[in-house]
Amino acid sequence: MSRIVYVNGDFVPEEEASVSVFDRGFLFADAVYEVTSVLDGKLIDFDGHCARLDRSLSELGMSMPMDRDAFLEAHRELVARNDIGDGLIYLQVTRGAADRDFHYPADATQTVVMFTQAKPGLAENPQAQTGIKVISIPDLRWDRCDIKTTQLLYASMGKMKARAEGADDAWMVDDGKVTEGTSNNAYIVKDGTIVTRQLGNEILPGITRTAVLRFAREAQMKVEERAFTLEEARTADEAFVTSASSFVMPVVEIDGARVGAGAPGPIAKRLRDIYIEEMRRAAS
Known part of the structure; x- marks a missing residue:
């Protein structure tokens, strides 16, 4: 069974997930990310990761595309939909899609992507x-x-x-x-x-x-x-x-x-x- 991933508010099978070829995360690495660990189906230090995400975005002149509770709900939904006991959730936020130009676009809508990686026995890494x-x-x-x-x-x-x-x-x-x-x-x-x-x-x-x-x-x-x-x-x-x-x-x-x-x-x-x-x- 394929993973369910999150793309701009939708939970979709990974085979159906896509972002624009003009996304600045692809063209310029104009994006930030976070990785939250999951142990026993629960998120590890979520608030710390959310706070650092906010700081990283701010340093690049971007705002948080969702509030803390919305991010938390999406993370938990991914854990549930993918039946993650131990693993990781990757979150990436880009400045969005715009015609290629080094200058930041004025009206781009940010892209938000999240996906899971199952890591059984994460805490027992040999x-x-x-x-x-x-x-x-x-x-x-x-x-x-x-x-x-x-x-x-x-x-x-x-x-x-x-x-x-x-x-x-x-x-x-x-x-x-x-x-x-x-x-x-x-x-x-x-x-x-x-x-x-x-x-x-x-x-x-x-x-x-x-x-x-x-x-x-x-x-x-x-x-x-x-x-x-x-x-x-x-x-x-x-x-x-x-x-x-x-x-x-x-x-x-x-x-x-x-x-x-x-x-x-x-x-x-x-x-x-x-x-x-x-x-x-x-x-x-």
């Missing part, structure tokens, strides 16, 4: 038990990485380079310092202190990042929000990433050199357990 391997690549993206746009080509290139080198992902590096992963925020642990880059235009303000740092502080863990060097990462006791789709994922190797003992460390494992437990409790 990679969390073994950890992932990353490589480092130069950060060649534009300077507004804090906006969650659909401009993901360089991230795709990074993931493909990692795969070609037998790794799972790539960490991007600017002036010797790690910014973030291709689709996640990056962390190291040294002498019991969790270190992750401070918020700014260089990184996406991760919703999972916000929750994990809050839980870490509540658990009396020491946190430093600052840039760290690639050399610090290679000599760290632990490393991990966070994202809506992987939660807290240990990193056990960077550029072929093992991190710490070469296995998921105790802080990353504890934070993953705390995050999943707390998010399940607060899920909507």
Whole structure:
């Protein structure tokens, strides 16, 4: 059975879904997106994703096409119609369709698309038990990485380079310092202190990042929000990433050199357990 997707107010089979060839999301990547995880049929940190969507749109001079309750209702309807127990909901909002012109159109109607991906056992991802391997690549993206746009080509290139080198992902590096992963925020642990880059235009303000740092502080863990060097990462006791789709994922190797003992460390494992437990409790 095909998925039911949401396109501009309608729930339709994916084979019948379409948007204009003149949509600026297609022509210019003039669009933003969010990814909300689903555990046990409930949405994880929906309000955080909705708030970040509003911010991303505002930074691009766009308004929210629907209010929070309408987005929530549509998300829940997609979960129900596609019988999603564990999985993801992707939401994309574009500026809309208009004849090709670099200038923003004055009267375009925004395009809103949502679809699901079933991920049975999302919280029991076996990679969390073994950890992932990353490589480092130069950060060649534009300077507004804090906006969650659909401009993901360089991230795709990074993931493909990692795969070609037998790794799972790539960490991007600017002036010797790690910014973030291709689709996640990056962390190291040294002498019991969790270190992750401070918020700014260089990184996406991760919703999972916000929750994990809050839980870490509540658990009396020491946190430093600052840039760290690639050399610090290679000599760290632990490393991990966070994202809506992987939660807290240990990193056990960077550029072929093992991190710490070469296995998921105790802080990353504890934070993953705390995050999943707390998010399940607060899920909507």
